[in-house]
Amino acid sequence: MTxxxxxFGQHFLRDPNVIHRIVAAIAPRPGEHFVEIGPGEGVLxxxxxxxxxxxxxxxxxxxxxxxxPGRCPGALTVHTADALDFDFGGLAAAPAELRLAxxxxxxxxxxxxxxxxxxxxxFRDMHVMLQKEVGDRMAAAAGDEAYGRLTVALAARxxxxxxxxxxxxxxxxxxxxxxxxxxxxxxAGNPLGIADFAAFDTVVARAFGQxxxxxxxxxxxxxxxxxxxxxxxxxxxRPERLPPGGFAALANHLTAGRALAGS
Numbered sequence: 001m002t003x004x005x006x007x008f009g010q011h012f013l014r015d016p017n018v019i020h021r022i023v024a025a026i027a028p029r030p031g032e033h034f035v036e037i038g039p040g041e042g043v044l045x046x047x048x049x050x051x052x053x054x055x056x057x058x059x060x061x062x063x064x065x066x067x068x069p070g071r072c073p074g075a076l077t078v079h080t081a082d083a084l085d086f087d088f089g090g091l092a093a094a095p096a097e098l099r100l101a102x103x104x105x106x107x108x109x110x111x112x113x114x115x116x117x118x119x120x121x122x123f124r125d126m127h128v129m130l131q132k133e134v135g136d137r138m139a140a141a142a143g144d145e146a147y148g149r150l151t152v153a154l155a156a157r158x159x160x161x162x163x164x165x166x167x168x169x170x171x172x173x174x175x176x177x178x179x180x181x182x183x184x185x186x187x188a189g190n191p192l193g194i195a196d197f198a199a200f201d202t203v204v205a206r207a208f209g210q211x212x213x214x215x216x217x218x219x220x221x222x223x224x225x226x227x228x229x230x231x232x233x234x235x236x237x238r239p240e241r242l243p244p245g246g247f248a249a250l251a252n253h254l255t256a257g258r259a260l261a262g263s
Contacts, residue, residue, distance in 0.1 A: 010061070012040050013103060013129075015170035022181060023047045025163050026101055026127050035091060037083045037102035037112070040064055042072040044101055049074030053099075056091050058083050084108060084115055092122035096186075100126035106175070109134050110150060117157050120186040126158075127183055135162060135180035142243040149208040155244040156192050156200060159185045192248035199258075200251035207239035207247070214238060219250070227253055 013019060022044060028034065030052030039045045039057040045068065048055055054075040059065040065080040079086065092098050100123055104112055109130040116126060133146075138154055139162045140147040154160055161183040168174035194200045203222060210218040216225045216235030225235040231249040233242065 010040065010105075011103075011171040011173060011175045013043050013166075013170060014172050015166075018166050018170045019043050019047070021164060022101070022127065022129070023051075025181065025183070026099070028053050028099070032099055033092070033097050034099050034101060035088060037100070038105065039068055039072075040103070042068055044103075045072040045076070048101065049076060058086050083112055087119075088116065089119035089122045095121050096124045096188075098123045100128070102126070102128045104128050104130040106131045106134075106177075113138075113150075114153070117154070117186075120157055123186055125183060125185045127163075127181065129166060129179050129181045131175075132165065132178040132180045135182055138182060143241055145240075147240050148211065149204055152204045152208075152244045152247055153201065154184070156194060156197070156248065158187055161185070192245055193252070194248050195252045196255045199255045200248060203251045203254060204247050207242075211239050215242065215250075222254055223250060227257070 026048075028048050028051040032053045034048055034053045034055045036045055036048065036055060036057045039059055040061075041064070045055065045057060049072055056077045056079060057065075057068060058079045058081055059068065060080070060082050062080055065078050068078050069076060088098070100116070109128075113128075116123070134150070136146040137148055137150045139160045140151045163181040163183055166179040166181060168176065168178065171179075203219065206222060207215060207218050214236045215228055215233065215238070218239065219228065228235045228250065231246070231253050233246050233250065
């Protein structure tokens, strides 16, 4: 039995029923190009390879990475690397070529999601398992308690689908929280019509940095109340009540104002 290493946040999935459900949800097909983050002991790696896929596995633990080819025969390439620094886009020869399967470490799940989404053009879809609390934030709707910066940032970039819950007893050692499996499908286009994603992210971060304050207050350094009203939004609204499209409208107003000022 592999000894989990705390510094890597390792919790090894051991429940065969959960493994089967994940693989069934992913539905791998022969010839597809997969990326797996944190393959660990290879419990997902083996059935993916058995389905006839080509797989690049990114594993930070050198011992696990070295043992993986012997445990998982097939078209496997192992990268001993930190996923936060890995160039995922460099694995794809064409847009939307890659499919992702990942058991994301709880302690880096949010920054790793943003790192993956920076390379989203390379992915057809992403299946991730992570802490339920983070999953709730990812799939929340405007007005939900869990709705926040992560929700809005993801909504602009992909469709998020919550698949099923995974209890602590499915892992060794058991984590102290529930986990959830989600499917992320990057948008083929730009459904919110965002003119500048950097401006969009700035507006979202500023608004949720003071989430209990009204938008007219939290966004004052960027947009005045008149500008917010020009977007059809009440400045007295709090950010958790504004859907992603509203943030896109605010960001586009900011972008247009900056362009006008610079002309």
